[in-house]
Amino acid sequence: MRKYILKRVALLLFTFFIIVTVSFVLIRMLPRELPSDKALADIMLDRWEALGYGKPILVQYLIYLKGIVTAWDFGTSWYVEFRAPVWDLLIERLPPTITVNLFALLISIPIGILLGVLASLKRGKPTDLIISLGVMIFVSVPSYVYAFVVQYVLGYELGWFPLTVYPLSIAGGWLTPKMLYSMFPAILALSFGEVAGLARFTRAEMCEALEAEHMVFSRAKGLRRSYAIRHHALRNALVPILPTIVASVIGVMAGSVIIEEIFSIPGVGQLYIRAINLGDYDVFMMNTVFYTFLGLLSGLAVDLSYGFIDPRIRVGEA
Amino acid sequence: MRKIAALGLVMILIFNILSLTACRAPGEEGEYTYRTYTSALGNNWNPHTWETSADRAVMEYLTTPLVSILPLDSLEGSYQWSFDMAKRVTDVTAGARGDLTKYNVKLGTGVSVNDVDKGYVFEIELREGLMFENGNEITADDFIESMKLLLDPRMKNNRANLYVTGESALAGASAYFGGNVSFESVGCYKTGELSFRYVTESYLDYNYFLASLTSHWLVDTEIYNKGLISSGELVSTDYGTSVATTSSFGPYRIESHQGEKELVLVRNERWYGWQKDDNGDIFSYTSCEVDGELKEQYMTTKVVISVMDSATAKQSFLRGELSEWAPSASEYNTYRYSDGLYRTNETYTMSLFFNSNKDALLSMDRSKGNVNSVVLSSDSFRRGMSLAIDRDEFALATEGYRPQYALLNDMYYYDIYDDPTSRYRDTPEAKAALCRLYGLSYGDGATYKTLDDAYRSITGYDIGGAEAEFKRAFEELTESGLYRAGEEIKIRVAWAKGALSADDNQQVALLERHINLALSDSGFGKLTLVPVARVSNRYAAVPNGEFAMGYGAWGGAAFYPFRNLLVYMDPEYENLNEAACWSPETETFTLTVDGVERTMTYQAWARSLTGSGEFSARDARTKLAICTALEESFLSRFYRIPLVSSSTSVLLSYQIENYTDAYSVMYGFGGFRLLKYHYDDRAWSEYVRDAGGRLKYE
Structure with a gap:
């Protein structure tokens, strides 16, 4: 039974990792909507660039994983609750x-x-x-x-x-x-x-x-x-x-x-x-x-x- | 089994007891609570980074502008400037010409510093006794430091664009925001403990400068700086995101905030405008006379903003639990005769817009599900469409819509501050432009006797003209081999950002019917329009070649209509809707101004009316003449077919009433500031209870 449980838990973690990886890539590939006002759009682009959204997706993913492993940091909300850590947001909800x-x-x-x-x-x-x-x-x-x-x-x-x-x-x-x-x-x-x-x-x-x-x-x-x-x-x-x-x-x-x-x-x-x-x-x-x-x-x-x-x-x- | 049954009974019992113990408390005497709702609660009321209208709504309770607008005579619709945080605003350009050179101000063509005596340097003197809700005094330093933070290149604050670009751009702000210079080169500096100067990047009329001061950039720098952190290369602050990180300097402060649920605001006793009576109650009067006397303002003692969907809000409103509710267009008729209904026409004009590029259309016919959308490359075809649409009938499909024939509707004013009746659409220039566009002649021997007669008769609908245009288009397209007689035409239309409503489907059906009626004997086959929902950015999707046609609205900037031309003619200003149709950067337009014939690109003409443009500092009438000519020229290309404009409605509860029923484009119905209460909360609770808990507004 113990062996079976360990096997199932390992399978769970593997499946979890695969789904999270695929989700991350797909979500980051979603097009971002920019305002039609070009001056404002430029500022938004600069913000995203500064936040690292312009880096290759693999690099972004590694940063994401590093944040989770080293600081339990799942990222930051910039729209739902401005600058709130998303983990805190989830716990709050x-x-x-x-x-x-x-x-x-x-x-x-x-x-x-x-x-x-x-x-x-x-x-x-x-x-x-x-x-x-x-x-x-x-x-x-x-x-x-x-x-x-x-x-x-x-x-x-x-x-x-x-x-x-x-x-x-x-x-x-x-x-x-x-x-x-x-x-x-x-x-x-x-x-x-x-x-x-x-x-x-x-x-x-x-x-x-x-x-x-x-x-x-x-x-x-x-x-x-x-x-x-x-x-x-x-x-x-x-x-x-x-x-x-x-x-x-x-x-x-x-x-x-x-x-x-x-x-x-x-x-x-x-x-x-x-x-x-x-x-x-x-x-x-x-x-x-x-x-x-x-x-x-x-x-x-x-x-x-x-x-x-x-x-x-x-x-x-x- | 018995245990399970017993557990169920206990649960039911618990809820029965709870329902008896948790009855809602009645309202309090002497309290005036304004209860409103939103589908998504604001969560960022930092003046430097706010994003949504919900954010702005919260911000407006927490701040007081330097200057605002109040009614002078509400029956006449006249207005006055109310100096709020500012005691005085003076144009000191003549005595501060050195600033023009120091801050690298852009002067008009052929204008030298010595010629200038107004419109560039403004001194703002603050009122005494201004303070944040924590008791910290507000001085000129706070304004300067706040501006520095707003423009901080590391923070990339999105609201910096108000001071970096546009008519009221601050001199030197763009360079500082780009990280190229120090703040010393920005034209915002202190002249006294309670006074500072604002140097504009280009000429700005005094009234327009005052208008720019109705929004502000002031923050409590102590809290702001405490909340600074770095995320990647971005520096940000959590200022204005919670009770603890907010410092009000407006009439209200936040009492409690629960994310995505509720925000409660109460009076900020440290606001400069409050006075205390003998009982210690606070109240406030306007700083200037409104309709001949000082009026009580901000009568509301508490504001509650709750999150709920529209259907729930309606029920809540009818139970007397909300102060306002916005009926949808389809519900408007039910409440149209209610005393509490206030309706406002909007500047937004909904239009069909096209990608008329032949190659792009052919490509979309091959790969985007269109059939023969290439017909839209014909000017005659698009003109035929415009003449075939009966806008009156189209407008009837949705309650609150009004037929429109131009880019700028009747909510625009070309010289609002000097003449609040200066409606752009009512000018002879604008009327004549539309008469020419729709082929209506007037004068001796013409169909209409006067310009006004001709203008009033515009419907945009001319079935005979439409048929002729379609026949012409048919000949052109068949001769060039782009279309074969009788073939069907199917065009996917980028219709809506959200889901399609019944009104949307009805509008599409009407368009199809109108156009097919005129197409019937032209040689073209049947036209089918396929509305596509959930297109996130229709305005980009059409020129980008995703759709041949789009449907959408454009509006705003009602007090400076000249700026709107940039949307259509300056690809560097806006993500141009019609970019695939033409090149305003290279195509030229000739116009006679001051008796001199001038030829410039459309982009240059549009730019000449704004910022440091050649004609931006000219009198309103000259700008009006240029604007109407450009509008007519653009519309005559039929890259865009104006159809209707919309309106919004709000129903106020019987507890409250707007200051005036006579709408003014300057101050609305008097706004929240002058809102009047018929009942305090206690009396209102009793009123609702006596009405059986459900109110009738029909």
């Missing part, structure tokens, strides 16, 4: 993203699993049909559609919640009651898709587990149905579900670009959009590095988690 996504996950997991189990137990009955219909709708419709609906109904029509997430000047922190209250519509909008996805997955796994031979055997052995469901069906069904939850937990840092835009959450998703729109290369690169790392990490975590969740599974040891 993580708390709101994590808060919203984590709460969405905390709501989604129990509700999603609960609905999935319920649907499987009532398979073919009206309850199952209603849940499945809801699941179909919420899986098919993109989350920003709910976001608009939630914002309009809860924020505008009913006025129960603010239209956007509170700033720190009002809420006093990311985990204060005021902040969580203002985040509720965003959390709700993020939860719909997550709940639906989990419910669908749980239902499918539970249906399979309920029809398995060991369940028939359990009942024949004289176990109560509820006991058999809890201890045999659900436990088995959770084996493939839990790794996806592990991936989701890591994914809470990734944020949701559109939800953050709609509810004005200054998170990493919004940062990514701003960096692209403003041509802030170092921020764009930092985000790419960050998302790449998260993606690879969650893939690794999912693979490894199978072995930890169910000791019968031995990954890579066929």
